Amino acid sequence: MNQPTVPSRSSSAERSGKSGSKGKGNGNGAGKRPRKGKKKLALVWLFFIVLIAIVCAVVGYLLVILNGERILNANINKLxxxxxxxxxxxxxxxxxxxxxxxxxxxxxxxxxxxxxxxxxxxxxxxxxxxxxxxxxxxxxxxxxxxxxxxxxxxxxxxxxxxxxxxxxxxxxxxxxxxxxxxxxxxxxxxxxxxxxxxxxxxxxxxxxxxxxxxxxxxxxxxxxxxxxxxxxxxxxxxxxxxxxxxxxxxxxxxxxxxxxxxxxxxxxxxxxxxxxxxxxxxxxxxxxxxxxxxxxxxxxxxxxxxxxxxxQEKTNLTEEELRSAGYIITTTLDTKAQTIAEKEFANAERFEKSVDEQIVQGAMVIMNQHDGSLVAMVGGRDYKAQGWNRAVKQRQPGSSFKPIIDYGPALETGNYFPWSTVQDVKQCFGDYCPSNSNRNQYLGAIPMSQAIKESRNVSAVWLLNEIGIGKGLEFANRLGIELGKEDRNLSIALGGLTHGVTPLQMARAYSAFANGGKLYEPHSVLKIEDVNGKSIYEFNEKPEQVMKETTAHYVTELLSGVVQKGGTGTRAAISGRTVVGKTGTTQAGIPNLRTSKNRDVWFVGYTPELTASVWFGYDKTDKDHLLDGSSGQAASMFSAVMSKVLEGYKKKSFPVPSGVQEEEEQKLDAVSGLMVSYSPETVSVDLLWTAVPGEEITYRIYRKEAAEQEFKMMAEVEGTTYDDMALLPDQTYTYYVTAYQASKSLESEPSEQQTITVTSGMETTPPTGEEGEETIPPVETGEPTETTEPPIEVPGESPSQTPTPSEGVPPPETSESPSPDIPVTEGDDGTVPLVGTFPQ
Incomplete structure (x- = not known):
C-alpha cells in the first residue's frame, strides 16, 4: 500500500531558501527562541543594576547628609x-x-x-x-x-x-x-x-x-x-x-x-x-x-x-586662607632698612611741590643681589591711603634702560669693551632720527665709557643698530624683562618701551651686573609654616648665570663713571662706599605741549652689598603734573636712603673675574700726516694720510662745513686716500680721519684737522694747519646739565617734524628696521616714545 509522501525538513529548508531566506536559522523559528531568552535575561540584569544604583545613591545621599550634619553639630560654634x-x-x-x-x-x-x-x-x-x-x-x-x-x-x-x-x-x-x-x-x-x-x-x-x-x-x-x-x-x-x-x-x-x-x-x-x-x-x-x-x-x-x-602665588592659597589659618610667614624684611626708606619718602622736602592735591609720587626697591632677597620696598609716599604699589607698576625707564638693552648686550658679544669707540654723530637710522641734548651736542667718535657717562643718546642708538635689535631683546629677556614684537625698534635703545618696566624689574636686572652675571628670583618670603610647625613652603631657588662674568664686570666699570665727576648721577655718590648706577629721564610726551619738563625720573644703582632702584613721577601725567627737575632728585634719594642702610653692612668690593682685558692693550694709534688738496680734473677734494699699524684697519673720514656745528662721517675706506666729490662752491670744509678695527670695535683718536675752501671759480686756498682750523668741541668735564628739548609729537596727534638723514651717512645695515610709528623724544639722559600704559 502506498504511504503518503511526507515533506522532509531539508525540503522545507530548501523551499524556504528559494523564497529568499538565505542562511537565517535551521528551520522555521529554530533560532528565535534563544534570542527572546537573552533579551529577557538582559532586562532582568538591567533592572537589578538600576535598583542597586538607586539604593547606592540613596545610601550615599544619606551618608553625605549624615556626614554634613555630624560636622555641623560638632563645629557649629567654631570660627x-x-x-x-x-x-x-x-x-x-x-x-x-x-x-x-x-x-x-x-x-x-x-x-x-x-x-x-x-x-x-x-x-x-x-x-x-x-x-x-x-x-x-x-x-x-x-x-x-x-x-x-x-x-x-x-x-x-x-x-x-x-x-x-x-x-x-x-x-x-x-x-x-x-x-x-x-x-x-x-x-x-x-x-x-x-x-x-x-x-x-x-x-x-x-x-x-x-x-x-x-x-x-x-x-x-x-x-x-x-x-x-x-x-x-x-x-x-x-x-x-x-x-x-x-x-x-x-x-x-x-x-x-x-x-x-x-x-x-x-x-x-x-x-x-x-x-x-x-x-x-x-x-x-x-x-x-x-x-x-x-x-x-x-x-x-x-x-x-x-x-x-x-x-598666594607660591602656595596657591587665597589671601583669606593665608590670613585666617594661623600661619607663620618668615620674610626677608629688614625692618631697619624699611623704616629708613619710609622716613625719607615721608620727607616732603625731597619732592617737588605740586599745584594741587595730586602729589609727586615715588617708589623704591632694595634687593640683596647675593641671594635675591628683598630688603625693603616703598610703594609710594601715601601708600597706606592709595594701596597702589608703584614698586610693581610699569613706567618708562628712559636711559636707565641703556645698560640692559645697549651696552650689556654689546659687551656680551665679546667685540666691545668699555674703551671701544662708538659714534656720536648726528644721523638717521631709516626713519628714526635721534638727537642729543648735551651742552656739547655731538662729539664724533668717542669711547663707550664717555657715551654712557654723559648719557649720549645717538651713541646708544648707533650701538644697538650695530649689534642688532635681536641681541638687545634677547639679553633683556635673560634679565627678566620680556619685550614683545611691538618693541622691536630702535627707540628701545633709549628706554622707549610700549608698556615700560617696574622698579622691581629694574632692581632685579641690575642685580645681575652686581653679582657677576648671576640672576636670582627676587623674593620676600623665606618660608611658611602652619600652626603645627609643618613647613608648607620654603624658598630654595638657585641663581641663573645670565651673562659672562666679564660682561658684568665691564658694565660695572662703565656705570662707575656715571656717579663720578662729569657724569649724570653724581648725586647718588655715598662717602666711603663704592656706588655705580645709571640715571633715566623721560619727557612729557603730551600732544601739542612744548615743554622741557619730564614725566619719569630714575636712578638704578648698586654697591658691592646691595642693589636699589628709585622712581619719581606723577601717577597721572598731564600738562599740570610734570616734573621740573630731572634724574638728580632720584639719585639724591638713592644716596639718602642707602647711605644709612649700608651702615649695618660690612664693606665689600666687586670681584674681578679672570679674562678681563685692560684698555692699554686695545688702543689704536691716531692717524697722522693728513693732507687735503683740491683736484680740478676730478672736481674733488683729495685726502691723503699715513697708515696706522695693525690688522684689518679701515679709516673713517669726517667732514663739516663752516656753517655746521658738528662733524659727520662721510665714508669708511680700506686705503689711505679718499676723494670727496660732494662739494659746493664758496664753501669751507674741515676734515679729520680716524683708524678703525672692526674685530675689536676700536676707533682711534681723531687726526689733526685740515680745512680747505672751494671758491665760486673752483679755485682753492691752500690747506691750513692747526692754527687756522676749527677744532672739535672739547669734552665737558663738569656735571652735565640735564636739559631736554621739546618732544616730537605722536603721528596723528599733531604735526611732527622728522629730521632728514645726514648727507653721506648710509642707512643702517640691519633687517630689524625701526618702527616709524613710535617716535622718541630726547632728554638729558634718556628718551621715551609717546606710548605706554600709565595709571589713571
Whole structure:
C-alpha cells in the first residue's frame, strides 16, 4: 500500500531558501527562541543594576547628609577666622598680624541689610540661591559643559551655601575630599536653616580684602558708610564683585580692575531685572576715592602686601586662607632698612611741590643681589591711603634702560669693551632720527665709557643698530624683562618701551651686573609654616648665570663713571662706599605741549652689598603734573636712603673675574700726516694720510662745513686716500680721519684737522694747519646739565617734524628696521616714545 509522501525538513529548508531566506536559522523559528531568552535575561540584569544604583545613591545621599550634619553639630560654634596668621622679619621678630578679629567684623542682622544689597550678592554669586537645596546640580552641569567646551576649568559652581560652609567649618588645607565635605555641610545647613538665615551668615562672614570681614565692616572701611541703607548702587556693586577675588578686585589696590568687575555685577543685576539700564550706566561711571577709614597708619604696608601676593602665588592659597589659618610667614624684611626708606619718602622736602592735591609720587626697591632677597620696598609716599604699589607698576625707564638693552648686550658679544669707540654723530637710522641734548651736542667718535657717562643718546642708538635689535631683546629677556614684537625698534635703545618696566624689574636686572652675571628670583618670603610647625613652603631657588662674568664686570666699570665727576648721577655718590648706577629721564610726551619738563625720573644703582632702584613721577601725567627737575632728585634719594642702610653692612668690593682685558692693550694709534688738496680734473677734494699699524684697519673720514656745528662721517675706506666729490662752491670744509678695527670695535683718536675752501671759480686756498682750523668741541668735564628739548609729537596727534638723514651717512645695515610709528623724544639722559600704559 502506498504511504503518503511526507515533506522532509531539508525540503522545507530548501523551499524556504528559494523564497529568499538565505542562511537565517535551521528551520522555521529554530533560532528565535534563544534570542527572546537573552533579551529577557538582559532586562532582568538591567533592572537589578538600576535598583542597586538607586539604593547606592540613596545610601550615599544619606551618608553625605549624615556626614554634613555630624560636622555641623560638632563645629557649629567654631570660627577659623579667629586664628590670625603672623608675619615675622628675617630675624624672626613679629612685625604684623594679618588678621585681628576685634574691629574687623561687625555683625549686621538680615533685617538691616537692604534688599538691593542682598539681590546684588545673590545675582553675582548664586542666582539660583532660592531654588536649590544647598548644591546647585543644574549649575554644576552648566559649569561642566562650559569647562568641556573650553577644555579647562573656566566656571565654578559653588553656591552661597557652599561658600558659607567653607568659611565657617573648613580649614585652609586643600584635599580631594574637601569639595565633597563642603557640599555635605551645605546640604545640612539647608536642612537646619532658612534661606534668609543662610544669606545673613554669608554676608557677615565673607572676606572683602584688607582684613575686612562682613558687608557692614567693608562698607565702613571702603566707603565710610555706617548705615547700609545709605550705600549707593555703584558702591553695592563694588562690594558684590569682591568675594570672588578680594585681592584682585579691591578698589584700593586695583581701582581699574575693581571698576571692570563692578560693570560685570551691574550687568548681571540688569539681566536679572533688578535695576534699569539707566541705573546700570550711571553706576558704572563712578570713580572710587579712598575713604578716611582706609587710611590706617600701618607699618611696612607695601612690603606686607607684596608678601601676601607672593605667598598666594607660591602656595596657591587665597589671601583669606593665608590670613585666617594661623600661619607663620618668615620674610626677608629688614625692618631697619624699611623704616629708613619710609622716613625719607615721608620727607616732603625731597619732592617737588605740586599745584594741587595730586602729589609727586615715588617708589623704591632694595634687593640683596647675593641671594635675591628683598630688603625693603616703598610703594609710594601715601601708600597706606592709595594701596597702589608703584614698586610693581610699569613706567618708562628712559636711559636707565641703556645698560640692559645697549651696552650689556654689546659687551656680551665679546667685540666691545668699555674703551671701544662708538659714534656720536648726528644721523638717521631709516626713519628714526635721534638727537642729543648735551651742552656739547655731538662729539664724533668717542669711547663707550664717555657715551654712557654723559648719557649720549645717538651713541646708544648707533650701538644697538650695530649689534642688532635681536641681541638687545634677547639679553633683556635673560634679565627678566620680556619685550614683545611691538618693541622691536630702535627707540628701545633709549628706554622707549610700549608698556615700560617696574622698579622691581629694574632692581632685579641690575642685580645681575652686581653679582657677576648671576640672576636670582627676587623674593620676600623665606618660608611658611602652619600652626603645627609643618613647613608648607620654603624658598630654595638657585641663581641663573645670565651673562659672562666679564660682561658684568665691564658694565660695572662703565656705570662707575656715571656717579663720578662729569657724569649724570653724581648725586647718588655715598662717602666711603663704592656706588655705580645709571640715571633715566623721560619727557612729557603730551600732544601739542612744548615743554622741557619730564614725566619719569630714575636712578638704578648698586654697591658691592646691595642693589636699589628709585622712581619719581606723577601717577597721572598731564600738562599740570610734570616734573621740573630731572634724574638728580632720584639719585639724591638713592644716596639718602642707602647711605644709612649700608651702615649695618660690612664693606665689600666687586670681584674681578679672570679674562678681563685692560684698555692699554686695545688702543689704536691716531692717524697722522693728513693732507687735503683740491683736484680740478676730478672736481674733488683729495685726502691723503699715513697708515696706522695693525690688522684689518679701515679709516673713517669726517667732514663739516663752516656753517655746521658738528662733524659727520662721510665714508669708511680700506686705503689711505679718499676723494670727496660732494662739494659746493664758496664753501669751507674741515676734515679729520680716524683708524678703525672692526674685530675689536676700536676707533682711534681723531687726526689733526685740515680745512680747505672751494671758491665760486673752483679755485682753492691752500690747506691750513692747526692754527687756522676749527677744532672739535672739547669734552665737558663738569656735571652735565640735564636739559631736554621739546618732544616730537605722536603721528596723528599733531604735526611732527622728522629730521632728514645726514648727507653721506648710509642707512643702517640691519633687517630689524625701526618702527616709524613710535617716535622718541630726547632728554638729558634718556628718551621715551609717546606710548605706554600709565595709571589713571
Amino acid at each position: 577659623n577666622l579667629d586664628k590670625a596668621s603672623i608675619v615675622v622679619d628675617r630675624n624672626g621678630t613679629e612685625v604684623a598680624k594679618l588678621y585681628n578679629a576685634e574691629g574687623n567684623r561687625e555683625f549686621a542682622p538680615i533685617s538691616t541689610i537692604p534688599k538691593v544689597v542682598q539681590d546684588a550678592f545673590v545675582a553675582t554669586e548664586d542666582k539660583r540661591f532660592y531654588e536649590h537645596n544647598g548644591v546647585d546640580l543644574l549649575g554644576i552641569g552648566r559649569a561642566l559643559v562650559k569647562d568641556v567646551i573650553a577644555r579647562s576649568a573656566v566656571e565654578g559652581a559653588s553656591t552661597i551655601t557652599q561658600q558659607l560652609a567653607k568659611n565657617l567649618f573648613l580649614n585652609a588645607d586643600k584635599t580631594i575630599f574637601r569639595k565633597g565635605t563642603e557640599a555635605s555641610i551645605a546640604l545640612a545647613l539647608e536642612q537646619k536653616m532658612t534661606k534668609p538665615e543662610i544669606l545673613e551668615l554669608y554676608l557677615n562672614r565673607i572676606y572683602f580684602g584688607k582684613g575686612q570681614y562682613g558687608v557692614k565692616t567693608a562698607a565702613k572701611y571702603y566707603f565710610d558708610v555706617d548705615d547700609l541703607e545709605e550705600l549707593e548702587l555703584w558702591q553695592i556693586a563694588t562690594l558684590a564683585g569682591m568675594p570672588k577675588a578680594p585681592n584682585t578686585y579691591n578698589p584700593i589696590r586695583n581701582p581699574e580692575k575693581s571698576m571692570e568687575r563692578r560693570s560685570v555685577v551691574l550687568k548681571l543685576m540688569y539681566d536679572q531685572g533688578l535695576i534699569t539700564e539707566k541705573e546700570k550706566e550711571a553706576a558704572a561711571k563712578e570713580v572710587y576715592k579712598p575713604s578716611k577709614a582706609s587710611q590706617v597708619d600701618d607699618k611696612y604696608l607695601a612690603f606686607l602686601d607684596y608678601v601676601l601676593d607672593e605667598a
